[in-house]
Amino acid sequence: MKPLMYGYLRAPDDVPDDELAHTVEELKRYAATEGFCYATTFFEYQDGSRAAFEELTAELKRAEARHVVVPSMDHLSSHRLLRSHMVERLELDANALVLTPGET
Template identity: 65%
Template sequence: MKPLMYGYIRVASDAPDDEVDGIERQMRCFAEAEGFSYATTFYEYQNGSQAAFNELIQELRRAEARHVVMPSLEHLSSHRILCASMVERLETDADALVLTPGDT
C-alpha cells in the first residue's frame, strides 16, 4: 500500500480555474511518480487565512500521513519568517515532510 500524500495550494483571487486545476494535476502526477497515493488537495482562498492549513494538519494527524506537496513554499506564505514557521508547524504538529515538485 502506497503512503498518502496531501496537497496544499493558496489560490489567488484572480487565478483562473483551469490554472488551479493544472497545478493540482501536476501535484497528483508528482505524488504518483514518487510512489505516493494522492489523497486530496486543501485550498486556501482567503489571503492571510490559515483555515485550510489548519484542516490539513488535522487531517494529517487523523490519517497518520506524513507527506505534503505544494507547488512552492510561497503557497504557505511569501513572508520568509511566516513560511518557515508554517513548515515547522507541519513538521512538529503533524510529523510531516513538505515537498515541492522541484525538490527531487
C-alpha cells in the same frame, strides 16, 4: 499500500480555475511519480487565512500521513518567517515533510 500525500495551495480570486486545475494535476503527477497516493488538495482561498492549513494539519494527524506537496514554498506563505513557522508546525505537530515538485 502507498503512503498518502496531501496537496496545499493558495487559490487567489485572480487565478483562473483552469490554472488551478492544471496545478493540482501537476501535484498529482508528482505524487504518483514519487510513489505516493494523492489524497486531496487543501485550498486556501482567502488572503491571509490559514483555515485550510489548520484543516490540513488536523487531517495529517488523523490519517497518520507524513507528506505534503505544494507547487512552491510560497504557497505556504510569501513571508519567509511565517513560511518557516508553518513548515516547522507541520513537522512538529503532524510529523510531516513538505515537498515541492522539482526537489527529490
